[in-house]
Amino acid sequence: MGTTQILFWFLTALALLGAIMVLVSKNPVHSVLWLIVVFFAISGHYILLNAQFLAIVNLIVYAGAIMVLFLFVIMLMNLNAETEPQKSIWMKFFGVATGGLLLSFFISFIVSSIDLKNKTAQLKEGDVGLIKNLGKVLFSDYVIPFEIASILFLSAMVGAVVIGKKD
């Protein structure tokens, strides 16, 4: 077992543990903090795939910005384990069943995908995740989707300002 494999299994275990704890935690603030652990583990996986830019942007945007806003909202709403509504056992059962079905659908979709047949993950030598290559690809091959996505973000920002301005 090389270092890469040890790191891979460690990060995988950490991500799964974090994800399970997000669901199991009764306290919403704990859930948010476990979700941050999950983001860290996934960023570790990105680094193993040599996608350093993706790894750090994942941390800056999700763990650093979006989760802070989540924490803000949860802290201000003062949600506690006691006030959390308890769902009935049937609701939980059907939730697990539909979630499991969706997961098996995704797995079968990925396994049978033609693009992924006979491909292995490029550990340490893949270079499309480096900032230089990623920037070139985004601004040459995928320039139209990229620009459309940025206009979408701009409209969302304008919308937020308009809602905030309404007295």
Place this chain on the structure above:
Amino acid sequence: MTLLAFDWLYLVEKLVLIAVIISASLLIAMYATYFERKVAAWMQDRIGPDRAGPFGILQPLADGGKLFFKEEIIPNAANKWLFILGPCMAMLTAMMTSAVIPWGSKIDLGGREIALQIADVNIGMLYIFGVVSFGVYGIMIGGWSSNNKFSLMAALRGASQVISYELAMGLSLIALLMLTGSLSLKTIVEQQMSHGNLWNIAYQPLGFFIFFVCALAECNRAPFDLPEAESELNMGYHQEYSSMKLGFYLFAEYINMFISSAIMATLFFGGYDVPFLDESTLNPNIAALIGIAALLAKTFFFIFVFMWIRWTLPRFRYDQLMDIGWKKLIPLALVNMVITAVVVLLRQG
């Protein structure tokens, strides 16, 4: 042994480097508390701490010892684990940034070249930015888990302040990035050292100014120390903390100050470059030592400026703080970015 087949010496070398840098940061932060009190004393025409040892030089040890022996209180209504996690996060994020700073060039130890940088990653600047955005968690977790209204208010203030000033900081760094074309701090320093290039401050004076103001705000230093505004919030987000947990929070502020001064010296003032000296003519080990001394000298100067500002300017009001961040610094940073982009484009074409 085929298990873990890699250069063990490399691991040892990095571990030693990490240990040295962490202990050096702790030592410098410790003495920064002493100098803060001395600087304050000079500015207010007092003597300052002078009882413990000659010139009061043992004062930080006395302070630390006092904090260790104070009673440890965890409030009944507090969330115990998060209450402990808060100061840990504050210390951790304060320490993590030092990993990408190049502290010197290279040291030659018996034929083995050791780079004086823990990790020369090609996303160095983004890494700093990422760690800075985590600085919020120490404040928020600590403030919330104390279960005290004042603490929560202070934590919310601190978090919104850090988020607001992160934007202007990022925009001022983008302008710098356009000039250097690299995110690696090592490359940025080497570009400033190379012949015919001036330090980045000559090309980005406005960018440096914005970065400096944002660094003051990110470190929660006066005039931006609103999360600790005693007169409005009793004490701040660490109100319920006692003993060394409080010490960690106070200490993290000084480590942050040291690290952000080192980053400013690296990004804008040539890092370990000594002006008017060609390092390549010297013995590499001597050059590395001179480089470390130069970087530390620049860093100490910035730490002094931080203290100078703290004991000179009064605190902003909260609306003024938000006003400066969103309505002054961000437009200024955007203008700076556009001007830099136009100049870079014209020089290319």
